[in-house]
Structures are given as structure tokens and as C-alpha cells.
Amino acid sequence: MKTDKRKTGSFLALLIQNYVGFTLTILCILALISAVINKGFERRLDLPSTSVLEENEGLLEAGSYDKFPYKKVLGKRxxxxxxxxxxxxVYKSSDEMETSFTAAELYCIPEMTLWEFTETTTFTNQEGKKQILVKRYGQIPSQDGEMYKETESFMILDENYKVLTNTMDFPAKRLGERExxxxxxxxxxxxxYQKHVFTGEDGRKYTAVFKYKKIDDPSYRQIVSALERLWLLTIPLYIIVVAVFVLKLNRKVKVPLTSLSRTITQYQQGEKPSNEYRGPNEFVEIGDDFVRLANRLNESEERRLKADRDKQKMLADISHDLKTPITVIQGYARAICDGMIPEERREQYLRTIYLKSSALNELINTFYEYSKLEHPDFSPTLKRENICEFAREYLAAxxxxxxxAGFDLEVDIPEEPLFCDIDAQQFRRVFENIIANALRHNQEGTILRFKIAAEGNSIxxxxxxxxxxxPPEIADVIFEPFTVGDESRNSKQGTGLGLAIAKKIVKSHKGYISLSKKPEKGMSTEFIIWMKMGETLSET
Structure with missing residues (x-):
């Protein structure tokens, strides 16, 4: 199947593309703003960076403390x-760093690479004594070392900080105030303060105690305020992105609509419409459908104009065919009434009037027959007949x-019966009109051949x-009403309705009649009628 290169995908695909593009653009903007905000927090707050610590942990393990980038880990201060x-x-980065820590103090300092949070609550027990509840929430590595699991431990202290209950594995019986x-x-x-425990290359365990500058409330509020203003940029950016995608989608929809409007305008101006739009399948198909509709309307209009012309021609032809005998009848009758005709010629005039009135009656009957066949409610009264016997009886009569007329008749009708459903009176008219047409237009000595044969399920x-x-100029329209070979329409040629009536009768029998373009050898004119044997045959 040939692909229409004008089609670039469905309208649904266009909507999806624009929606996905819009969503991805918004996400990229949000990601960019978030990255700027995070960078701003890290730079302005100087918060400890666990990732930098993990990247440079090898320097601590190697004992290269002076090379350890603690400013990047802890901030400038x-x-x-x-x-x-x-x-x-064994090492300190500056003289401002404390140099004395007890084991209990080191235990209490939270591990930098693990999330830890400790809170205290003071309460009175049942004996009325003051006690302190210390809860620590944190994370510890799992057994495989790749995952962390959350932990919760606690201690209960008396008012002198003596440890009464301990699930933290605290290494002392009393918790000091500094601890x-x-x-x-x-x-x-x-x-x-935070710590990091590591193993040196000598196999011994070491603890790095980190000291970093806390952010005070005024500075924090200042940073948060600045970042909130940064977030406000998302509103104009969102509006700009929406406007861009709306304009883009509007253009993609407006272009095919403009193309369709141009096509409609072409049609209104009497030009031949064409659809050259390239884009979503649905819009291309709508344009093509309109072009096809416009072409069908043009064809319908042409058929209507042709029908009007045919109607005008039919009225003119009917008027001509009726006027001639009526004029003769009126003229002869007037001559007789005025006594202008001698007695010896009066009988001749009266006979002429009779013959012309008979011809006029036959003409009127022909028009009536044609108009009856044209009526949408007309349908033949079908009866099963042996078409061979029916044709023999007609030809005998x-x-x-x-x-x-001086014609030689050749008949080739099989003896075995061939049955089909026909209206005998109507079908006799078919034979009559075709043979009468041959007798009217040919000279004496012409051979007239009538042949019936069975071919498959057809007759x-x-x-x-x-x-x-x-004549070749009328061969293609021979079955059209009022078709005659000479425009003068003399009396010998008849009304031009005979073959039109024959075709309508055959068609009403669900048969098919045609003028053969290649008659059998020795023949110049050949009409072929196809009928379905025993039932009807659709015209193809």
C-alpha cells in the first residue's frame, strides 16, 4: 500500500509530543532551579558534605591529613x-581546634556518614524523682554493608546524670553534661561537631572529629528568603513555556485549518479545490474528504445541469414530434371545413387525417410508456416463461x-426450453422496439438475425x-432518450425513445442490454440482452 507522504502522524501523536515536550521542559526548569537552590544552600550555609568526605577518605586512611580537603568537607570556617x-x-588542622576528647565524648559525637538525631525529655517517675530520657535515632550499616537500617536506642538518667537504663552501649555509668x-x-x-571513624594503613582505628560553623537564625532566614525569590521565577518561566507551546500547537492546528479554509474558498470561487497540506493524518484526511465532497458536488451539479438540458431537449423534441402531425391534421381539417377540397380528393384528405391521428396516438402512447417506466414505483409483473417459445411466437406474429419490408429473417433458437422470469407484455416491447428500429433505418434485402443461447447460468x-x-457519434448514447441519427428528426426516424424504453424494461427485469462494439462476422449492428436463467441478473 502506497504511503501518503503528506501525513506526518496522527493528531493524538501531535498532542502527545507537545504534552511530553511541555512536561520535560517544565521538569528541566524545576531540576535546574533545584540544582541552583541546593548549590546555594551548600555555598551559603557551609554544611558538611558527606560525599566529599567519602571521596577523600583514602587520604585519612593513608595518614595524609595535611592533604585532606577539610574546607570542602566542612566549609570555609x-x-x-x-x-x-x-x-x-595525632593531627589538628588549626590551633582553634580542640585537642582533648574523652572516649565517652567521642561516643556521643554523631557519626558524619550516618544520619543521627538525639533528643532529651525530662520527666518525673512514680516516686516523684526527676529523670531524663535520652533517645537517639539513627542508621547503622546492614550485614552486607550496602544498605542502612534505621535504629532507635535510649538511656534513662537520674537528676545527677547517672545511667539507670542503657540500650545505647554507652561506655560509662554516668553521662556528663558536656557529653x-x-x-x-x-x-x-x-x-x-561530627566524627568519622576509620582504619589507617597501620591497622589501627582512628577518629576524625570535625568542627563546622552553624548557621544562625538571621543568616538562615536571609538565605531562605533569597531562595524563595528564586522559586518565584518558576511562575514567569512556566507562563513563558506555556505560551511557547500554546503558540506552537496553535500554529500546528491553524495551518491545516487555514489550508482547509483556502480549499473551501477555492471551491466557492469556482476553482478546482486541491489539498496540498502536510501534517497530522486527521487534518490531511479532512482536507481530502472535502476535496472528494467538492468533486462529487461538482459532478452532481454537472449531472443536474445535464438533466436540465435533457429535460429541455425532451420537451423540445416532444413539442416537435407532436406539432408536426397536429399541424397536418389542423390544416387538412380546415381545408375540408372551408370547402377548399374537391369532392374527389376529400377521401384522400380524410385518410391522411386518420393516419396522422393514428401516428399521433402511437406517439402519445410511446411517451406514456416511457414516463411510466420512469416512475419510481414501476415494477414488472414477472412470470416464469420459456424464453425460446416466447421468442418463436413473437417472431411468427x-x-x-x-x-x-423486404428483410430476410434468420432464426437460431434452441429446441430445449430456457426459462427466465419476465413480464411478457413488457418484454415483447423490447423485441418490438429493437426490430422496429432495424426495419426503419435499413434498406430492403437486409438480413435480420435473432439468436438465443445459454451461457452458464445466463441466457x-x-x-x-x-x-x-x-453512426459512431451516437453509438455511446444510443440508449439515451430522443437519440436519433439525423438532427432534422424526420418522420421516418421516429421519436428516439424506442431503445431507451427497451433498456429500461430490461433493467427492470434485472437484466443487461448493450450495443456490441464488435458484432459477429457479417453483421453491422448487434444488440445483446443478458438474462439470468431462472432468476434475475444484476447489471455490472
């Missing part, structure tokens, strides 16, 4: 110190007229002659 297993400081401050990140209002009736033939 951060410091760190490294302690061995005995809690002795509790480390645990709850309240040692200093300016600085926070017609033989004298054929012989008197073929052939009526031919070797006369002068039908």
Missing part, C-alpha cells in the same frame, strides 16, 4: 582533628411485417442485422 585509639590527638551536649549538638551555639439473446449500422 571548619576544622578537624584526628585521634588515635587512646583518644590522643550530653555533644550528643544533642548543643556544645556551642556557633559550632557543631412479426414475420409478415418483416417480409413485407444470451442476440438481435443483429447487416444494414448500414449505427
Amino acid at each position: 571548619g576544622d578537624f582533628a584526628v585521634l588515635d585509639e587512646d583518644c590522643k590527638v 550530653l551536649q555533644y550528643m544533642t549538638d548543643s556544645v556551642s551555639k556557633k559550632y557543631g 412479426k414475420y409478415n411485417e418483416i417480409a413485407l 444470451k439473446i442476440t438481435i443483429s442485422d447487416n444494414g448500414k449500422g449505427i
Whole structure:
């Protein structure tokens, strides 16, 4: 199947493409803004960066403490110190960094690579004594080391910070105030502390204690305010993106509609419409459908104009065919009434009037017959007949007229019966009109041949002659009403309705009649009638 290159996909696909493009654009804008916001937070807040620590952990393990980029990890105002297993400081980044930490203090400092949060609650027990509940929420590595699981542990202290209950594995029986401050990140209002435990290349465990600058409330509010203003950019950006995609989609929809409008305008102006639009399948098909509709309307209009012309011609022809005998009858009758005709010629005039009135009556009957066949409610009264016997009886009755006209009749009708459903009176008219047409237009000595044969499930009736033939200029319209070979329409040629009536009768029998373009050898004119044997035959 040939592909229409004008079609670029369905309208649904166009909507999906624009929707997906719009969505991806919005997501990219949001991702960009989020990245800017995150970068702004990291730069303005100087928060500890776990990722930078993990990237440079090898420097700590190798003992290259002076090369460790602690400023990138902790921010510009951060410091760190490294302690061995005995809690002795082996390295510190500056003199401002503390140099003394106990094992209990190190335990209480949260691990930087793990999420940890500690909160305290003071309550009174049933004995009326004040106690402190310390809860720690955090994460610990799973057994495979690839995942983390959340943990929750707690301690209960008395009012002197003595440990009463402990699920944290705290290494002392009493929790000091500074240790509790480390645990709850309240040692200093300016600085926070986190740790990282690692194993050095010598196999010993070390603890890096990181000190970083906390963000104070005014600075935090300033940063949040700036970032909120940045988020406000999403509104104009969203409007711009929506406007761009609306204009783009509007153009994609407007172009085919403009093309269709142009096609309609062409049709209104009497030009031949054409659809050259390239785009979504539906719009191309709508344009093509309109062009086809316009062409059909043009064809319908041409048929209507032709029908009007045929109607005008029919009225003119009927008027002409009626006027001639009426004029003769009126003239002769007037002459007789005025006494202008001698007595010896009066009988001749009266006979002429009689013959002309008979011809006029036959003409009127012919017009009536044609108009009756034209009526939409007309249908023949079908009866099963042996078409061979029917044709023999008709030709026997017609033989004298054929012989008197000087024609030789050749008949080839099989003896075995061939049945089909016909209206005998109407079908006799078919034979009559074809043979009468041959007798009217050919000279004496013409051979008239009538032949019936069975072909498959059909019956073929052939009526031919070797006369002068039908002029080529009317051969294609021979079955149209009022078709005659000479425009003068003399009395010999008749009304031009005979073959038109024959065709309508055959068609009403669901048969088919045609003028053969290649008559059998020796014949110049050949009419072929096809009838379905025993039932009807649709015209093809």
C-alpha cells in the first residue's frame, strides 16, 4: 500500500509530543532551579558534605591529613582533628581546634556518614524523682554493608546524670553534661561537631572529629528568603513555556485549518479545490474528504445541469414530434371545413387525417410508456416463461411485417426450453422496439438475425442485422432518450425513445442490454440482452 507522504502522524501523536515536550521542559526548569537552590544552600550555609568526605577518605586512611580537603568537607570556617585509639590527638588542622576528647565524648559525637538525631525529655517517675530520657535515632550499616537500617536506642538518667537504663552501649555509668551536649549538638551555639571513624594503613582505628560553623537564625532566614525569590521565577518561566507551546500547537492546528479554509474558498470561487497540506493524518484526511465532497458536488451539479438540458431537449423534441402531425391534421381539417377540397380528393384528405391521428396516438402512447417506466414505483409483473417459445411466437406474429419490408429473417433458437422470469407484455416491447428500429433505418434485402443461447447460468439473446449500422457519434448514447441519427428528426426516424424504453424494461427485469462494439462476422449492428436463467441478473 502506497504511503501518503503528506501525513506526518496522527493528531493524538501531535498532542502527545507537545504534552511530553511541555512536561520535560517544565521538569528541566524545576531540576535546574533545584540544582541552583541546593548549590546555594551548600555555598551559603557551609554544611558538611558527606560525599566529599567519602571521596577523600583514602587520604585519612593513608595518614595524609595535611592533604585532606577539610574546607570542602566542612566549609570555609571548619576544622578537624584526628585521634588515635587512646583518644590522643595525632593531627589538628588549626590551633582553634580542640585537642582533648574523652572516649565517652567521642561516643556521643554523631557519626558524619550516618544520619543521627538525639533528643532529651525530662520527666518525673512514680516516686516523684526527676529523670531524663535520652533517645537517639539513627542508621547503622546492614550485614552486607550496602544498605542502612534505621535504629532507635535510649538511656534513662537520674537528676545527677547517672545511667539507670542503657540500650545505647554507652561506655560509662554516668553521662556528663558536656557529653550530653555533644550528643544533642548543643556544645556551642556557633559550632557543631561530627566524627568519622576509620582504619589507617597501620591497622589501627582512628577518629576524625570535625568542627563546622552553624548557621544562625538571621543568616538562615536571609538565605531562605533569597531562595524563595528564586522559586518565584518558576511562575514567569512556566507562563513563558506555556505560551511557547500554546503558540506552537496553535500554529500546528491553524495551518491545516487555514489550508482547509483556502480549499473551501477555492471551491466557492469556482476553482478546482486541491489539498496540498502536510501534517497530522486527521487534518490531511479532512482536507481530502472535502476535496472528494467538492468533486462529487461538482459532478452532481454537472449531472443536474445535464438533466436540465435533457429535460429541455425532451420537451423540445416532444413539442416537435407532436406539432408536426397536429399541424397536418389542423390544416387538412380546415381545408375540408372551408370547402377548399374537391369532392374527389376529400377521401384522400380524410385518410391522411386518420393516419396522422393514428401516428399521433402511437406517439402519445410511446411517451406514456416511457414516463411510466420512469416512475419510481414501476415494477414488472414477472412470470416464469420459456424464453425460446416466447421468442418463436413473437417472431411468427412479426414475420409478415418483416417480409413485407423486404428483410430476410434468420432464426437460431434452441429446441430445449430456457426459462427466465419476465413480464411478457413488457418484454415483447423490447423485441418490438429493437426490430422496429432495424426495419426503419435499413434498406430492403437486409438480413435480420435473432439468436438465443445459454451461457452458464445466463441466457444470451442476440438481435443483429447487416444494414448500414449505427453512426459512431451516437453509438455511446444510443440508449439515451430522443437519440436519433439525423438532427432534422424526420418522420421516418421516429421519436428516439424506442431503445431507451427497451433498456429500461430490461433493467427492470434485472437484466443487461448493450450495443456490441464488435458484432459477429457479417453483421453491422448487434444488440445483446443478458438474462439470468431462472432468476434475475444484476447489471455490472
